Amino acid sequence: MRVNIDDYRGVWVFMEQKEGQLLDVGLELLAAGQDLARKLEVDVCGVLLGDGVKPLTNQIFEAGADKVYVIDDPILKFYRTETYMKAVGDLVRKYKPEIFLYGATSNGKDLASAVATDVLCGLTADTTLMDVNVEKRLFEASRPAFGGNIMATILCKKHRPQMATVRPKVIKRLPPEPGRTGEVVEEVITLKEEDLKTKVLEIVKSSKKAVNLEEADIIVAAGKGVKDAKGFAMVAELAEAMNATLGASRDVVEAGLCGHERQVGQTGATVTPKVYVAVGISGAIQHLVGMQNAELIVAINSDREAPIFQAAHYGIEADAFTVVPMLTEAFRKELSREPAGEETEETEGVTSRG
Amino acid sequence: MHILVCIKQVPDTKIIKVNPKTNTLDRSSAPAILNPYDAHAVEEAVRLRKIYGGKVTVLSMGPPQARNAIRKCVEIGADEGILISDRRFAGADTLATSYALFKAVEKIQKTDGVDLILCGKHAIDGDTGQTGPGVARRLGIPPLTCVIRVEDVDVENRTLKVHRKVEEGYEVIASTLPSLLTVEKEINEVSWAPLPNMIRAARYEPSVWNVDDLDDVDIKQLGLKGSPTIVGKMWPPEKSKGAKMISGDPADQTVAVMKIFMKEQELFTKAGRKN
Ligand SMILES: Cc1cc2nc3c(=O)[nH]c(=O)nc-3n(C[C@H](O)[C@H](O)[C@H](O)COP(=O)(O)OP(=O)(O)OC[C@H]3O[C@@H](n4cnc5c(N)ncnc54)[C@H](O)[C@@H]3O)c2cc1C
Numbered sequence: 001m002r003v004n005i006d007d008y009r010g011v012w013v014f015m016e017q018k019e020g021q022l023l024d025v026g027l028e029l030l031a032a033g034q035d036l037a038r039k040l041e042v043d044v045c046g047v048l049l050g051d052g053v054k055p056l057t058n059q060i061f062e063a064g065a066d067k068v069y070v071i072d073d074p075i076l077k078f079y080r081t082e083t084y085m086k087a088v089g090d091l092v093r094k095y096k097p098e099i100f101l102y103g104a105t106s107n108g109k110d111l112a113s114a115v116a117t118d119v120l121c122g123l124t125a126d127t128t129l130m131d132v133n134v135e136k137r138l139f140e141a142s143r144p145a146f147g148g149n150i151m152a153t154i155l156c157k158k159h160r161p162q163m164a165t166v167r168p169k170v171i172k173r174l175p176p177e178p179g180r181t182g183e184v185v186e187e188v189i190t191l192k193e194e195d196l197k198t199k200v201l202e203i204v205k206s207s208k209k210a211v212n213l214e215e216a217d218i219i220v221a222a223g224k225g226v227k228d229a230k231g232f233a234m235v236a237e238l239a240e241a242m243n244a245t246l247g248a249s250r251d252v253v254e255a256g257l258c259g260h261e262r263q264v265g266q267t268g269a270t271v272t273p274k275v276y277v278a279v280g281i282s283g284a285i286q287h288l289v290g291m292q293n294a295e296l297i298v299a300i301n302s303d304r305e306a307p308i309f310q311a312a313h314y315g316i317e318a319d320a321f322t323v324v325p326m327l328t329e330a331f332r333k334e335l336s337r338e339p340a341g342e343e344t345e346e347t348e349g350v351t352s353r354g
Numbered sequence: 355m356h357i358l359v360c361i362k363q364v365p366d367t368k369i370i371k372v373n374p375k376t377n378t379l380d381r382s383s384a385p386a387i388l389n390p391y392d393a394h395a396v397e398e399a400v401r402l403r404k405i406y407g408g409k410v411t412v413l414s415m416g417p418p419q420a421r422n423a424i425r426k427c428v429e430i431g432a433d434e435g436i437l438i439s440d441r442r443f444a445g446a447d448t449l450a451t452s453y454a455l456f457k458a459v460e461k462i463q464k465t466d467g468v469d470l471i472l473c474g475k476h477a478i479d480g481d482t483g484q485t486g487p488g489v490a491r492r493l494g495i496p497p498l499t500c501v502i503r504v505e506d507v508d509v510e511n512r513t514l515k516v517h518r519k520v521e522e523g524y525e526v527i528a529s530t531l532p533s534l535l536t537v538e539k540e541i542n543e544v545s546w547a548p549l550p551n552m553i554r555a556a557r558y559e560p561s562v563w564n565v566d567d568l569d570d571v572d573i574k575q576l577g578l579k580g581s582p583t584i585v586g587k588m589w590p591p592e593k594s595k596g597a598k599m600i601s602g603d604p605a606d607q608t609v610a611v612m613k614i615f616m617k618e619q620e621l622f623t624k625a626g627r628k629n
Contacts, residue, residue: 018522078525081487081497106520110499113487117452122582125482144591146379146479147367152588159582197496197530201515205523214521217621242615243622260540266367266478267390267539274621286368292591296618298611299597314614315597316607326608334612335622 005098005137008160011037012097014088015046015060015068016079016108022056025103025168030064032171033101036132036139043067045097049087051077057184062176067183069095075193078200079107085114087189092119094187097161099132099139104165112165122156127164128293129153139164147266148289168214169272170293211261213247213269218276221247221264221291224255225280225301225320232257235279238324241331247271247291249281265290280320283308300324355408355469355509357399358462359432360455360486361392363416363423364479372590386419388426391474393544395537398504399472400431406507408469409433411462412560415443415454421560428555429547435560436462442565445578448480452488453575457568459493469509471534475500483536490534498527501535 011033015026030044037044043066048056050072057068071087088111092100100115102108104126116123124141129151131140138155139162145152156162213219220239226232232252239246247269248262264271266286276294280301281287288311291297299312302319309315316323363386370384399410411434412427414420424435438458446454462468471493473486483499490497502524503517512531517524519538547555565571574580600610615622 081490081499085491106500106518109483110487110497113448113482113484113499114491114497116449116484117488117491120449120582123448123482123484124583125476125480125484140586145481145588146365146370146372147481148591149367149370150372150379150588151591153586154583155586156582157584197533198498199528200525201528202526203520203523204517204526212521243624274618275615284368296614297597298614304599309597309599312597314611315599316611317599318604318607323604323607326604327611330608330612331615331622334616334619 003160005158005160008096008098010042010095010097010099011040011044012069012100012161013044013046013065014100014102014108014111015048015056016103016105017048017050017053017056020050020053020056022059023103023105023168024173025105025108025166027059027063028168028171028173029101029103029166030060031174032130032166033099034064034174036099036130037066039132039134040098040137042098045069047088047091049076049084054184058181059176061182062178062180064174064177065182067185069185069187071187071189073189075189075191078203079111080196080198080200081110081114082196082198083189083191084111085118086191087187088115089118090189091187092161098137100161100163102163102165104167109165112163116163119161121159121161121163122154124154124156124164127166128170130164130166138162144289148285148292167270167272211245213245213262213264213271216245216271217274218242218244219247219264219271219273219291219294220244220277220279221249221281222252222257222279223249223281224251225282226252229257231280231321234321234324234328238277238279238328238331241328241335242277243335244275244277249284249287278308278312279324281308282306283311355402355406355507356466357402357408357410358459358468358471359392359395359399359410359412359427360471360473360489361396361412361414361423361427362389362477363387363414363420364389364477367478374590386422388423389474389477389479391476391478391537391539393426393430393474394539394541395472395474396427396430396432397542397544398537401542402470402504402507403431406509409466411436411466413438413455413458413462415439415446415451415458418562421562424560425555425558428558429551430544431547431551435558437560437562438564438568439562440564442573443577445581446576447581447583448482448484448488449582450576450578450580451485452492453580455485455489456492457571458563459489461563461568469531470507470514471495471532473534473536475536475538486534486536493532493534496529496533497536498529498533499536501537502540504535504541507531
């Protein structure tokens with residue numbers, strides 16, 4: 001809403017939870033929120049909705065919040081746009097935060113979009129950099145735009161709150177401070193189940209094997225340079241030896257070598273692992289936007305001119321069919337030197353990460 | 355059943371170039387295409403029409419050239435197209451865009467009724483996915499985002515069921531008609547246009563409405579004026595210095611890269627497990 005912006009104070013973070021478990025992204029955003037709040041000399045506050053979620057407030061304080069707004073009601077057991085939008089919209093209208101961050105998850109994005117229209121304020125999607133102009137109390141949310149071709153800072157001068165969604169793993173969480181506490185503010189929701197239009201009938205969890213690239217710490221990804229199923233299997237073996245999750249470029253997915261759930265890039269997963277190994281991937285912009293924030297990128301490619309070498313930290317110009325098996329061998333040797341235990345035995349890392 | 359699909363014409367971000375002097379996009383460098391996700395929304399609407407009967411109308415806001423994107427939708431099988439085009443819409447962010455589309459939907463509702471609205475997951479030039487839910491909020495109908503399957507549309511009883519993709523799998527949601535769905539690309543494969551559609555599309559002229567054709571429009575909520583967000587600065591993403599190349603024959607390279615990896619030995623022994 002176009003409002004008297006001086007009425008709005010404080011930085012809020014939406015604390016998404018599922019089945020009573022807080023998602024990591026909310027805890028990460030408390031770190032970013034705390035930084036902004038300290039600069040603005042205001043509180044950073046968590047917003048927690050759900051059924052029986054009150055015990056989670058401790059964890060939110062320990063992760064850096066000064067205050068938590070809680071609405072604990074059976075009607076909020078599962079995420080639904082209509083209930084969550086109403087609850088969050090009412091909180092915003094009553095307590096007037098100046099900045100409000102959400103994790104860019106399926107539900108976080110859905111909620112932020114609905115709330116932005118409900119209270120008529122600005123919203124920046126998939127923010128990767130955050131800062132604030134303290135004097136003007138202006139939130140500077142920057143994000144890649146146009147398929148990653150350019151970075152843009154989005155500002156919202158006359159409306160409050162200034163809202164943004166942020167992808168998981170973009171921000172590092174603070175180390176939890178055990179025993180840290182703060183103020184709990186409880187509110188209620190006025191909706192009744194019989195007035196609602198939507199109902200969550202069922203949540204079908206994909207089998208344990210499901211690929212969770214977004215959460216992976218190590219990813220080994222195969223590109224079209226591996227040629228066929230045999231080459232792909234060779235990269236899968238390396239992934240297994242490295243305890244890594246296996247990823248792929250779009251061309252590999254389209255060639256039918258693996259499912260879309262493994263695709264990294266603009267139309268696949270955006271990943272931020274600690275280590276990303278690209279094997280036979282050329283490094284098209286649509287691939288790069290999905291992995292360029294990895295902490296350590298190692299590229300293996302036979303073409304010295306491949307653009308992936310621009311994005312990588314280390315490059316190995318070599319035939320993947322020679323060097324990948326050697327690397328697999330090296331990892332097997334190196335990691336088996338660890339005291340034998342369940343950790344080194346575990347091979348599940350290839351296909352799953354939790 | 356009358357299905358409305360909101361679509362957008364976008365520059366092909368694969369080809370677009372950035373002007374290094376001004377740090378703005380050189381739009382002339384990229385051809386304008388139908389937003390790829392919207393093609394899936396149109397395809398799904400056509401599929402539903404085949405099952406439940408009715409009509410598929412596409413709605414777009416954009417410059418006059420966006421008629422081409424609407425023609426593309428006719429190729430896929432849409433029956434009608436409406437373009438809202440006016441200088442007063444220009445510079446709209448997602449909030450202002452959702453207002454303009456909402457006003458157009460209201461007008462369409464008056465004459466035709468609307469049972470279902472479909473949108474693509476997001477537009478590849480903005481990557482926000484915020485416009486669809488915004489339109490739903492303004493219409494006061496349920497937004498269902500991340501849809502990967504539509505089933506059990508019951509036109510009589512005004513209900514439907516969808517599968518909604520979430521991180522851990524999918525949710526089965528029951529909702530009421532009308533609802534607004536934003537669809538993921540997994541929902542279908544966009545099929546090749548049959549020849550008769552192509553012929554029809556080539557000659558098709560969508561209806562074009564300007565602001566004055568819409569009812570009760572609050573001009574202040576349109577375009578740049580109605581947009582809370584503005585773009586501050588733009589800059590090219592940091593060009594990395596490029597990789598440090600590891601030299602030698604493959605055996606040397608393996609040894610050298612292992613040294614780099616083994617600085618993080620603990621990571622490799624612990625990975626694959628939740629921390
Ligand atoms: C709208 C849109 C969205 C897209 N989204 C995505 C996306 O999400 N993810 C994605 O990945 N792509 C995406 N793409 C496609 C992208 O543009 C590229 O086409 C794709 O990433 C190329 O895949 P690749 O690198 O595996 O294959 P190629 O470009 O064919 O590269 C193969 C590489 O392997 C190297 N090579 C060949 N033989 C060997 C060998 N023996 N040893 C070592 N190296 C070898 C070659 O030098 C080459 O660099 C998208 C495109 C569009 C238009």
